[in-house]
Amino acid sequence: MRKPPSIALLSVALLGLFGFSSMSSSEPPPPSGASSPSSSDLIKTPVTRIFPGDVDLAPKVKSPVADDAAAAERGRKYFANFNCVGCHADNGGGGMGPALSNRSFIYGGSAENIYLTISQGRPNGMPAWGAILPSNVIWDLAAYVQSISKAPETQWGKTTSLDALKIEQVPAEFKATPDPWQFTEPFTDGQKPNGE
Amino acid sequence: MGVRGWVTALDEKDGSTVWRAYSTGPDKDVLIGEDFKPFYDSLKGKDLGVSTWPAEHWLNGGGTVWGWISYDPQLNLIYYGTANPGPWNSNQRPGDNLWTTTIFARDADTGAAKWGYQINPHDLWDYDEINENVLLDLDIDGQARKVLVHIGRNGHMYVVDRKTGEVLSAEPYDTVTSIKTIDLKTGRPVLDESKHPDLEKVIRDVCPASPGAKDWQPTAWSPRTKLLYVPHQHLCMNYKTSEVGYIAGTPFVGATVDMYAGPGGYRGEFTAWDVANKKKAWSIAENFPVWSGTLVTAGDVAFYGTMDRWFKAVDAKSGKLLWKFHAGSGIIGQPVTYEGSDGRQYIAILSGVGGWSGAVANAEIDPRVRNGALGFTGATQDLPTYTKGGSELLVFAIPKDAAVQAQTSP
Numbered sequence: 001m002r003k004p005p006s007i008a009l010l011s012v013a014l015l016g017l018f019g020f021s022s023m024s025s026s027e028p029p030p031p032s033g034a035s036s037p038s039s040s041d042l043i044k045t046p047v048t049r050i051f052p053g054d055v056d057l058a059p060k061v062k063s064p065v066a067d068d069a070a071a072a073e074r075g076r077k078y079f080a081n082f083n084c085v086g087c088h089a090d091n092g093g094g095g096m097g098p099a100l101s102n103r104s105f106i107y108g109g110s111a112e113n114i115y116l117t118i119s120q121g122r123p124n125g126m127p128a129w130g131a132i133l134p135s136n137v138i139w140d141l142a143a144y145v146q147s148i149s150k151a152p153e154t155q156w157g158k159t160t161s162l163d164a165l166k167i168e169q170v171p172a173e174f175k176a177t178p179d180p181w182q183f184t185e186p187f188t189d190g191q192k193p194n195g196e
Numbered sequence: 197m198g199v200r201g202w203v204t205a206l207d208e209k210d211g212s213t214v215w216r217a218y219s220t221g222p223d224k225d226v227l228i229g230e231d232f233k234p235f236y237d238s239l240k241g242k243d244l245g246v247s248t249w250p251a252e253h254w255l256n257g258g259g260t261v262w263g264w265i266s267y268d269p270q271l272n273l274i275y276y277g278t279a280n281p282g283p284w285n286s287n288q289r290p291g292d293n294l295w296t297t298t299i300f301a302r303d304a305d306t307g308a309a310k311w312g313y314q315i316n317p318h319d320l321w322d323y324d325e326i327n328e329n330v331l332l333d334l335d336i337d338g339q340a341r342k343v344l345v346h347i348g349r350n351g352h353m354y355v356v357d358r359k360t361g362e363v364l365s366a367e368p369y370d371t372v373t374s375i376k377t378i379d380l381k382t383g384r385p386v387l388d389e390s391k392h393p394d395l396e397k398v399i400r401d402v403c404p405a406s407p408g409a410k411d412w413q414p415t416a417w418s419p420r421t422k423l424l425y426v427p428h429q430h431l432c433m434n435y436k437t438s439e440v441g442y443i444a445g446t447p448f449v450g451a452t453v454d455m456y457a458g459p460g461g462y463r464g465e466f467t468a469w470d471v472a473n474k475k476k477a478w479s480i481a482e483n484f485p486v487w488s489g490t491l492v493t494a495g496d497v498a499f500y501g502t503m504d505r506w507f508k509a510v511d512a513k514s515g516k517l518l519w520k521f522h523a524g525s526g527i528i529g530q531p532v533t534y535e536g537s538d539g540r541q542y543i544a545i546l547s548g549v550g551g552w553s554g555a556v557a558n559a560e561i562d563p564r565v566r567n568g569a570l571g572f573t574g575a576t577q578d579l580p581t582y583t584k585g586g587s588e589l590l591v592f593a594i595p596k597d598a599a600v601q602a603q604t605s606p
Contacts, residue, residue: 086447
């Protein structure tokens with residue numbers, strides 16, 4: 001049986017496949033007009049706002065693609081290319097991996113939190129992509145994940161009643177978009193989707 | 197996940213490997229040798245587990261063995277089915293992709309293949325054929341036959357001569373649009389070509405959906421009624437393929453799937469199938485896929501559970517509902533019956549929904565995104581309004597005295 005490729009080989013293969021030019025430095029240059037936060041700042045990003053004492057722990061870092069409207073669309077393609085879609089499903093509906101479509105994030109929902117989750121990996125199956133993907137790709141993925149998470153309502157806790165489910169997204173086979181919550185239709189209770 | 201399936205025999209005393217048979221690759225790995233006598237010509241040839249794939253693709257082509265193994269002690273043969281080829285996007289793997297979605301008969305002592313029969317050459321829809329093979333001795337068309345009944349994911353009830361691998365009949369037992377018929381001369385399905393999943397094209401109304409007309413949930417055979425009791429789903433789907441790269445440790449799929457209720461709007465069925473006469477005896481439509489196993493007793497009572505929490509007993513001859521019990525969670529377990537130390541008969545079942553069909557109710561999955569859980573969310577998106585996950589063992593005693601049965605709650 002063929003052995004799985006080593007991380008380094010896989011990295012080269014992926015970069016070759018998707019056309020990144022530089023492999024000599026571990027941090028390819030960020031998109032023009034933005035600077036990547038330092039690793040030491042990034043690692044201090046809090047995953048919660050519940051702290052003892054009166055402290056201000058607002059993140060000191062900002063996604064270099066925070067103001068880049070095209071980042072989420074690039075992230076959508078990476079989400080498919082790196083098989084994120086295999087576990088988290090189209091539009092992040094969830095499957096083997098948790099849903100990313102509902103504003104609920106165990107490890108924090110800011111772009112910085114999501115960057116760290118992708119980069120470091122998380123328990124129960126989330127691989128650590130930091131050694132494999134360039135940081136600008138991870139920032140684009142974080143922008144996409146934030147974009148698809150914007151479900152129309154937020155609520156405390158989680159309850160389900162018979163009439164709780166009123167809408168569903170236009171399914172991904174009909175609509176490829178980094179912003180699927182902009183395209184919804186009435187909930188169909190397991191029947192055929194309404195259409196295009 | 198881009199794996200390579202196999203089945204292994206272990207020495208029960210020390211756990212050492214006696215033999216291992218891969219589902220893809222060269223004949224020596226698949227344990228295909230002199231004894232291999234497949235019935236159909238398309239299955240004869242050298243190293244078909246290599247030549248029916250693009251170069252090297254058999255190394256991660258799937259064909260896992262995650263279902264049931266049957267044993268015939270007279271013939272000393274084991275029977276099992278292999279799963280689908282990977283990835284789901286069939287455009288990336290031209291060829292028949294042997295020996296995926298294949299029933300194998302193997303010598304139990306050596307693993308040597310006696311015959312093989314591929315159910316879905318070049319599978320298009322994730323119709324993996326790991327479902328159980330029920331070994332029956334039946335009179336068919338006036339002849340005593342040793343048969344194997346395979347309840348196909350692809351919606352057909354295969355009756356196969358278990359000595360030779362010849363398909364005697366293959367009738368649809370649920371709505372099928374993806375396959376026109378099974379050609380008994382070649383053993384191959386005749387596909388509806390208008391539904392071919394060209395890359396990036398949305399194919400609509402593919403029935404059965406990817407979990408098949410029936411998935412892993414086992415049937416039960418009654419030698420009294422001569423009926424096979426089949427718990428199954430009734431789902432169709434939209435399906436769109438896309439290019440996918442193999443990355444070790446990540447899913448290898450390349451398909452956007454969206455399942456929904458089949459014609460009639462219901463999603464599951466409990467069917468009594470008359471094997472010898474190749475037709476349905478009766479069936480009960482259920483709102484959700486019937487994802488539980490089933491049990492039939494010598495008292496002619498059949499038991500099954502539903503995803504919306506009902507455990508049901510029906511008359512095995514007519515399908516008439518005799519009794520039902522509302523469990524704490526949906527039922528996808530397998531009912532058993534036994535005689536207790538007190539001499540009474542008991543029926544036991546686990547409740548606790550989950551699995552592919554029920555993940556939307558017990559895992560972090562969004563019911564509003566139809567393509568979740570490889571498209572199963574679309575078909576069971578309202579399940580969270582009926583049940584959550586659970587873990588409950590229910591045991592029911594059969595009343596001692598039939599006369600007091602009506603007054604006794606189980």
